[in-house]
Amino acid sequence: MTDSNAESRIVSASREIAAPAHEIFELIADPAQQSRWDGNDNLAEAPTGQRVSRAGEVFTMTLTTGAVRHNRVVEFEEGSRIAWLPAEPDRQPPGHLWRWEVEPMSEARSRVTHTYDWSQLSDPKRLERARATTTGKLMASLDNLARLAEEH
Template identity: 70%
Template sequence: MISHEDTPRVVSASREISAPAEHIFELIADPAQQPRWDGNDNLAEAPGGQRIRAVGDMFTMTLTRTGAVRENHVVEFDEGRLVAWRPAEPGTKPPGHLWRWTLEPVDSSRTRVTHTYDWTELTDEKRFARARATTADKLQASLDRLATLAERDG
């Protein structure tokens, strides 16, 4: 049996998607698209017009379970290849977890996509149970839904 202290604080999943990196990246970098492929069933909606373009950008998202709004602070960005953000309650400092997407073109029509959830810097113990529940299977579900959309629309 794994104790809570042994729970990995960085989980990830990868898969190859039969679509160009640029097309997949648009589905990730436009927050309004994210509820379409969210494997955690955590994202209800995001207002349009929030396309991520740089480190320092911030986008908002409404959560499904509580209807709460999250401000997501972009901390890593490389157009078409990498985006990562730290969520926070409105007007507060992010509590220390990070969502990252890395895209590596295999060729012009296939891309290896890696989705990572990192909570190594999370200190708010009230959030630990939810963080522990974010497993590689949930990340894989997001990748699979993303692949379905990208391959159908691409």
């Protein structure tokens, strides 16, 4: 059973990008690249050498506020899908999830979908920030990602 409140807490945006799926996925699966395309003004930097290769891995990211997040990868399919749950170090994830899906349309074009799901978010201090993560901010990330991927 899904309630309407939970449904309003899943935000998604999609667009076509003129680049091969594997090139786009490399930009997403390497946390060190993520601050280059973040349209949510949230990601500052991540150490190199953390390229995600399977579910269960954890990568570290520093936010623009200086806070550190450990991101547990909960979905992974090489070249097509990755999702993670961010959390403060040594804490359980509060229940919001970031997902990226890359679907090849041809050798040189791909459809990319970015989803922010905060339907399970349990930390009331994070609700305002979660509500501020709109389709427009997700689309800004997609547009930034497209610019980087299409440069190659």
